[in-house]
Amino acid sequence: MSAVAPFPGVSFFHKGQRSPLIASMGKRLVTEGCGKYRTGPGPEWTQVDQQSYAAWQRKIGFEGAEANGIPGKTSWDRLRVPTSSSVPGGRVASPVPGKSVSTAYRVKGSRWSLGYHTGADYAAPTGTPCVAVLNGSLVRHGHDGSFGDFLVLRAQGFDYWYCHLSEQTVKSGSVRAGQKIGEVGSTGNSTGPHLHFEKRPAGGGFGSDVKPTW
Incomplete structure (x- = not known):
């Protein structure tokens, strides 16, 4: 089914x-x-x-x-x-269905450690579903002081980071585009509930970010 x-x-x-x-x-x-x-x-x-x-x-x-x-x-x-x-293509329009970008990628500012925003933010109430943007595998989950509770989706040679989550619904294994994997939160270094969505080459560390398209 x-x-x-x-x-x-x-x-x-x-x-x-x-x-x-x-x-x-x-x-x-x-x-x-x-x-x-x-x-x-x-x-x-x-x-x-x-x-x-x-x-x-x-x-x-x-x-x-x-x-x-x-x-x-x-x-x-x-x-x-x-x-x-x-649906052919296995792609969704947003990692937070129904929400568009609230803070764009590469916006400059002193509040970010590299001097610019390394991902795209999607503001939404705590508990709003976050979904896989592509068919892929969840290869990492955890918590740190900046990103809070996070998940990493690996797909098509890139890692997609889902950060500040209030819940990690799925923590590992294969997932499909559109499948719920977590919920929006404000964990870590966050000024309010939102998803920080970041794209890096597979295995890339902090600072290797690229524009978060899929």
Whole structure:
């Protein structure tokens, strides 16, 4: 049975948001007889996605404001959307689903030991899910004074560091793109809850960072 995608949060579903997870959701809605698509579901959230999801909400007994077409956790869990790893490419849009970068890579400042920001930050409430951005393996986990509780995902020749976590949900072994591996926190040297997401060549030490793309 395919792994089921964790609920990415209400704010994930908005005009212009693109993710394989949205296309995967649309395919499930079609299977449930709720798809309103003329040309098939795509990776970008549209009004048709919202209309289709509203049909699903009504199908399972939701009414009024609860059937507004914006996924909530209860209806999402019942729809059982597969993880984005089941979508060709096995890629997700963000390590914190529904969140975009709040502090960019290479921003300069005295608060960082190298004089610049070595990763990209994703501000989110403590406990917000963090997911693997690619299919790969968790090769390291631990805690230090700067990064707090961290995980390291190795994929396609690079290490992706997930830092300041409040929880390390998965600590080792193979994971799929879109699979929850931890939760946002504020452990270590942190001014508030966020994910510090850093990319380095596989096995690279602090200071070997590159732009965190995937």
